[in-house]
Amino acid sequence: MANTQAMCTSFKGELLVGHHNFGTGVVRGSTAADSFKAALYLASATVNASTTAYSATNEVSGTNYTAGGVAVTFGTAPSTSGTTAFVTPSASITYTTVTLATAFDAVLLYNSTQSNKAVSVHTFGSQTVTAGTFTLTMPTNDASTGLIRLA
Amino acid sequence: MAIVTTTKGDMDDSLLEKKEGIIDNDNETTQWVEYWLESELVHRSVHMTLKRNVAGEAVAQSLG
Numbered sequence: 001m002a003n004t005q006a007m008c009t010s011f012k013g014e015l016l017v018g019h020h021n022f023g024t025g026v027v028r029g030s031t032a033a034d035s036f037k038a039a040l041y042l043a044s045a046t047v048n049a050s051t052t053a054y055s056a057t058n059e060v061s062g063t064n065y066t067a068g069g070v071a072v073t074f075g076t077a078p079s080t081s082g083t084t085a086f087v088t089p090s091a092s093i094t095y096t097t098v099t100l101a102t103a104f105d106a107v108l109l110y111n112s113t114q115s116n117k118a119v120s121v122h123t124f125g126s127q128t129v130t131a132g133t134f135t136l137t138m139p140t141n142d143a144s145t146g147l148i149r150l151a
Numbered sequence: 152m153a154i155v156t157t158t159k160g161d162m163d164d165s166l167l168e169k170k171e172g173i174i175d176n177d178n179e180t181t182q183w184v185e186y187w188l189e190s191e192l193v194h195r196s197v198h199m200t201l202k203r204n205v206a207g208e209a210v211a212q213s214l215g
Contacts, residue, residue, distance in 0.1 A: 133197075147205070150206070
């Protein structure tokens, strides 16, 4: 037998469900999952790893788009495989019958239960939508392609 | 015949010119469809499948 230095995989998964707290924590009203939303940002915006929370600054605007974006469904709990913890929305993110005339190229996932704190930024080729629907289909929820992974 | 939502209200697609395409790269696959009324874009929808996820690296630092 030999010991191996590692970040425990169970810990990675537990981070995704709020089991550990090394600092000033959050008082939760229940064990229920938080709610998450997805907001679109203009190509001229600067959302990145330094983004700490949702902001309406440089968010897209247009017909039928509500500031803050749309709800994101996480119907499948986080899980682990190998040494990776991962979670992926269980449904596509859809903005229905919108007109977004100014080019946008990023979506911010954020926690609307916890003061709109930022989770992740995903960029893509610049788009506009005219009286149409913008759909973001999620990758396969596994250790190599899950949308959010702790490897 | 199909009804298309446009900037001018719902329209029969037979009255419109349809353009569509697919862009595939390492980051995403994008399918788009446009409907034009004469030279005016009246509908554009985009269906995108994300390929590249974001991963955080968890590290247990060596001691000593």
